Amino acid sequence: xxxxxxxxxxxxxxxxxxxxxxxxxxxxxxxxxxxxxxxxxxxxxxxxxxxxxxxxxxxxxxxxxxxxxxxxxxxxxxxxxxxxxxxxxxxxxxxxxxxxxxxxxxxxxxxxxxxxxxxxxxxxxxxxxxxxxxxxxxxxxxxxxxxxxxxxxxxxxxxxxxxxxxxxxxxxxxxxxxxxxxxxxxxxxxxxx
Amino acid sequence: xxxxxxxxxxxxxxxxxxxxxxxxxxxxxxxxxxxxxxxxxxxxxxxxxxxxxxxxxxxxxxxxxxxxxxxxxxxxxxxxxxxxxxxxxxxxxxxxxxxxxxxxxxxxxxxxxxxxxxxxxxxxxxxxxxxxxxxxxxxxxxxxxxxxxxxxxxxxxxxxxxxxxxxxxxxxxxxxxxxxxxxxxxxxxxxxx
Amino acid sequence: xxxxxxxxxxxxxxxxxxxxxxxxxxxxxxxxxxxxxxxxxxxxxxxxxxxxxxxxxxxxxxxxxxxxxxxxxxxxxxxxxxxxxxxxxxxxxxxxxxxxxxxxxxxxxxxxxxxxxxxxxxxxxxxxxxxxxxxxxxxxxxxxxxxxxxxxxxxxxxxxxxxxxxxxxxxxxxxxxxxxxxxxxxxxxxxxx
Amino acid sequence: xxxxxxxxxxxxxxxxxxxxxxxxxxxxxxxxxxxxxxxxxxxxxxxxxxxxxxxxxxxxxxxxxxxxxxxxxxxxxxxxxxxxxxxxxxxxxxxxxxxxxxxxxxxxxxxxxxxxxxxxxxxxxxxxxxxxxxxxxxxxxxxxxxxxxxxxxxxxxxxxxxxxxxxxxxxxxxxxxxxxxxxxxxxxxxxxx
DNA sequence: CATGAATGAGGTTTCATTCAT
DNA sequence: TATGAATGAAACCTCATTCAT
Numbered sequence: 139x140x141x142x143x144x145x146x147x148x149x150x151x152x153x154x155x156x157x158x159x160x161x162x163x164x165x166x167x168x169x170x171x172x173x174x175x176x177x178x179x180x181x182x183x184x185x186x187x188x189x190x191x192x193x194x195x196x197x198x199x200x201x202x203x204x205x206x207x208x209x210x211x212x213x214x215x216x217x218x219x220x221x222x223x224x225x226x227x228x229x230x231x232x233x234x235x236x237x238x239x240x241x242x243x244x245x246x247x248x249x250x251x252x253x254x255x256x257x258x259x260x261x262x263x264x265x266x267x268x269x270x271x272x273x274x275x276x277x278x279x280x281x282x283x284x285x286x287x288x289x290x291x292x293x294x295x296x297x298x299x300x301x302x303x304x305x306x307x308x309x310x311x312x313x314x315x316x317x318x319x320x321x322x323x324x325x326x327x328x329x330x331x
Numbered sequence: 332x333x334x335x336x337x338x339x340x341x342x343x344x345x346x347x348x349x350x351x352x353x354x355x356x357x358x359x360x361x362x363x364x365x366x367x368x369x370x371x372x373x374x375x376x377x378x379x380x381x382x383x384x385x386x387x388x389x390x391x392x393x394x395x396x397x398x399x400x401x402x403x404x405x406x407x408x409x410x411x412x413x414x415x416x417x418x419x420x421x422x423x424x425x426x427x428x429x430x431x432x433x434x435x436x437x438x439x440x441x442x443x444x445x446x447x448x449x450x451x452x453x454x455x456x457x458x459x460x461x462x463x464x465x466x467x468x469x470x471x472x473x474x475x476x477x478x479x480x481x482x483x484x485x486x487x488x489x490x491x492x493x494x495x496x497x498x499x500x501x502x503x504x505x506x507x508x509x510x511x512x513x514x515x516x517x518x519x520x521x522x523x524x
Numbered sequence: 525x526x527x528x529x530x531x532x533x534x535x536x537x538x539x540x541x542x543x544x545x546x547x548x549x550x551x552x553x554x555x556x557x558x559x560x561x562x563x564x565x566x567x568x569x570x571x572x573x574x575x576x577x578x579x580x581x582x583x584x585x586x587x588x589x590x591x592x593x594x595x596x597x598x599x600x601x602x603x604x605x606x607x608x609x610x611x612x613x614x615x616x617x618x619x620x621x622x623x624x625x626x627x628x629x630x631x632x633x634x635x636x637x638x639x640x641x642x643x644x645x646x647x648x649x650x651x652x653x654x655x656x657x658x659x660x661x662x663x664x665x666x667x668x669x670x671x672x673x674x675x676x677x678x679x680x681x682x683x684x685x686x687x688x689x690x691x692x693x694x695x696x697x698x699x700x701x702x703x704x705x706x707x708x709x710x711x712x713x714x715x716x717x
Numbered sequence: 718x719x720x721x722x723x724x725x726x727x728x729x730x731x732x733x734x735x736x737x738x739x740x741x742x743x744x745x746x747x748x749x750x751x752x753x754x755x756x757x758x759x760x761x762x763x764x765x766x767x768x769x770x771x772x773x774x775x776x777x778x779x780x781x782x783x784x785x786x787x788x789x790x791x792x793x794x795x796x797x798x799x800x801x802x803x804x805x806x807x808x809x810x811x812x813x814x815x816x817x818x819x820x821x822x823x824x825x826x827x828x829x830x831x832x833x834x835x836x837x838x839x840x841x842x843x844x845x846x847x848x849x850x851x852x853x854x855x856x857x858x859x860x861x862x863x864x865x866x867x868x869x870x871x872x873x874x875x876x877x878x879x880x881x882x883x884x885x886x887x888x889x890x891x892x893x894x895x896x897x898x899x900x901x902x903x904x905x906x907x908x909x910x
Numbered sequence: 911c912a913t914g915a916a917t918g919a920g921g922t923t924t925c926a927t928t929c930a931t
Numbered sequence: 932t933a934t935g936a937a938t939g940a941a942a943c944c945t946c947a948t949t950c951a952t
Binding site: 549550551552553626630632634635637638645646649680681685686688691692694695696711715 | 822
Binding site: 748749750760761764768769770 | 920921922923924925
C-alpha cells in the first residue's frame with residue numbers, strides 16, 4: 139500500500155495554495171517555490187500533480203471556479219432581489235473574494251495571450267452567460283422583467299458591469315466598499331424592472 | 332535641443348515597440364530581447380532610454396495613454412451622441428485599439444500587485460473619471476441628463492461598463508464586432524436620457 | 525526455492541523491459557519511470573530487484589548476452605558455412621535483433637566512460653573472442669582454413685567487421701537488408717578459404 | 718562597437734571544449750557546467766552560441782568532422798599505400814585521435830535514438846563513403862585494384878572495418894597499439910591487391 | 911513484495927543587467 | 932550613442948532514491 143493520499147484532494151490543496159500566492163504576487167511573478175512553501179511541500183511534489191507551471195495555474199483557476207459553483211449551487215434566483223444577491227456574491231467583498239477576483243483577473247489577462255488558458259476561460263464564460271440567461275428567463279416568466287427585454291443582451295451587460303466593477307474594486311479597494319458596489323448593482327438592475 | 336527631441340522620439344518608438352510585443356505575448360512573457368528586435372535595436376540600446384524593464388513597461392503604458400489623449404483632444408462632448416462616440420473610441424474596435432486594450436489589461440493586472448504600476452494606473456483613472464464627470468455635467472447643464480442624476484455614480488458605471496466590455500471583447504473578438512459593442516453602449520446611455 | 529526462481533524470473537522480465545526502453549530512447553535518456561511503465565510496475569518495484577539505475581542497465585545487458593548465449597548454444601560450427609550462419613546471427617536482421625544491437629551499442633558507448641560497464645563489456649568480449657578462435661581452430665584442423673593463418677588476428681578482424689557492420693546497419697536499416705549484410709560477411713570469409 | 722569577438726571562432730572554441738568533456742565523461746553525463754568550466758566561461762555564455770545542449774553536441778561533432786576534413790584535405794590517395802595511410806589517420810592512434818573516436822562513438826550512439834543527430838551522422842557518412850569510392854576508383858584506374866572489384870561494396874567493408882576496429886581500440890586501448898591496428902588494415906587491404 | 915508520494919539535489923534554460931569597445 | 936558578449940542569479944523541471952503504508 140502506498141502512502142495513503144487522496145490524489146484529487148491533494149491537487150485541490152495545492153491549487154488552493156497556488157491561488158493564495160497568485161492573489162498575493164500575481165501570475166507574472168509566480169514561482170513554484172512560493173507555492174510549495176505555501177503548501178508546505180517541495181517543488182518536486184508539485185510535479186507529481188501538475189506537469190508544469192501553466193498546468194498548475196490553469197488547475198488553480200479551475201479549482202476556484204468549482205469552489206464558486208458549489209457556493210452558488212444553493213442560491214435560487216426567483217426574484218430580482220435574488221439576482222442582486224447573486225451578483226453581489228461575484229464581487230470582491232471581503233478578503234476572500236477580493237483574492238478570488240485578483241486571481242481571475244490575472245487569469246483572464248493570461249488568457250489574452252495563452253491559448254490553453256483562453257480555452258478554459260471561454261468555457262467558464264459560456265456557463266456563466268447561460269446561467270444568467272436562465273435566471274433572467276425565470277424572472278421574465280414571472281413578469282419581473284419586461285417581455286420586450288433582450289435577455290442575452292442584458293446578461294452580457296450585467297457581466298460587463300460585474301467584471302468592470304470587480305476590476306475597479308480590487309484596484310482601489312478603499313474606494314469600493316460593499317455599499318458602493320451594491321449601489322452600482324442596484325442602479326443597473328433598476329432598468330430591468 | 333534637437334538632441335533632446337530625438338531622444339524623446341526614440342523613447343516613444345521604443346515604447347511603441349514594447350506595446351506591440353506586450354499585445355502579442357503579454358507582460359508576463361515580455362523579454363527585452365523581443366522589444367529590441369521589434370524596435371530594430373539591441374537590448375543594450377534599451378538601457379540608454381530606460382533604467383530597467385519595469386520602467387520600460389510603465390513608459391509604454393504612459394505612451395499609450397498620451398497617444399489616446401491626443402486622439403481624444405479633438406472630440407468635444409456636447410451631446411449624448413458625442414459621449415457615445417467618445418466611449419466607442421475607448422473600446423477595442425479594429426486591430427490597433429484591440430492591441431491597446433490588451434496592453435492596458437495587462438498593465439492593470441500588473442498594477443494589482445505592483446506598487447509603481449498601481450500609482451500610474453490610479454492617476455490615469457482619476458483623470459478619466461474627472462473628464463467623464465465634466466462631460467456629464469455639461470450634458471446635465473444642457474438638460475440632456477436629468478438633474479437628479481448622481482453624476483459621479485454614473486461616471487463610474489460607465490467606466491465599469493467600458494472596462495468590462497473591453498475585456499470581454501478582446502477575450503472573444505469574434506463575438507464582439509463594433510455593432511454589438513455599440514448596442515451595449517446605447518443600451519446603457521438610454522438610462523441617462 | 526520457488527520464491528527464488530520467481531525472483532530471478534521477475535528480474536529478467538524487468539531487464540527485458542529495460543532493454544526495450546533503451547532500444548527506443550537510448551541509455552542516456554533512460555528513466556526508471558519508463559522502465560516501470562513498460563514492465564507494468566512502479567519505480568518502487570524496480571528497487572527491490574536492482575539497487576540503482578546503473579545496476580539495472582548492467583543487468584539488462586547481461587540478460588541480453590545470456591539470451592544470446594542460449595540461442596547460440598545450439599549452433600555448432602563445423603564448417604565455414606556454419607561460421608557464416610553464426611555471424612549472421614549477430615547482425616541486426618529483423619526487429620528483435622536490431623533492438624538488441626542498439627542496446628549493445630549504447631552499452632559499449634557507456635563502457636567508454638563507465639568503469640563497471642567496461643568490466644562487463646570486457647568480460648563478454650573475451651568470451652566472444654575465445655569462442656571465435658575455437659571455431660577457427662576447428663576449421664583449421666579440418667583444413668577449411670590455411671594452416672598459416674593467424675587465427676587470433678582473423679578473429680579480431682571478424683569481430684571488427686561484425687561490430688562495424690552492425691553499427692552501420694542500425695544507423696541506416698533501410699540501406700542494410702539481410703542480403704547486403706550477408707554479402708559483406710561472404711566477402712570477408714572468402715579470404716579464409 | 719561591441720566587445721570584439723569572432724563569433725564563429727568562439728563557437729569553435731566552445732565546441733572544442735565540449736568535445737574534450739564528452740571524450741572524458743561521455744555525452745550521457747555531459748553537463749553544460751563542465752563545458753563552461755573547460756571553456757573558461759559560464760553556462761550563460763554557452764546559450765549565446767547554442768540554443769540548447771543538443772545543439773551544442775551536434776555542433777561539437779560537426780566541428781570535429783570539419784577539423785578532420787582539413788587535416789585530410791592534404792592527403793592525396795594515389796596508391797594503396799596512400800589509402801593505408803589515410804585509413805590509419807581515422808583510427809585512434811594517440812591521445813588526440815582516441816578522444817575524437819570516443820566523441821564519434823558517443824554521437825553515433827546518440828544518433829540511434831535522436832533524429833537531429835541522425836541526420837547529421839547520415840550526411841557525414843555519405844561524404845565519407847563517396848570519398849572512399851573515389852579513391853578506390855583512382856586505384857582501380859591505375860590497375861592497383863582488380864577491375865572486377867565492386868568498389869562500393871569494398872568501401873563499405875573498409876568503413877565497417879575501420880569503425881569496428883576503432884571501437885575495439887578505444888574500449889581496450891592497451892590491447893590496440895598502432896602496430897596492431899596497422900596489421901589489421903594491411904590484412905584487409907591485401908584482398909584488394 | 912509492492913506501491914507511489916515525497917524528497918531534494920542537480921541540471922538546463924532563461925534573461926535582465928553590466929560593460930568593454 | 933550603440934553594440935552585443937558575457938555574466939550570474941533565478942527559475943523551472945527532471946528524476947533517482949527513499950520510505951511510510
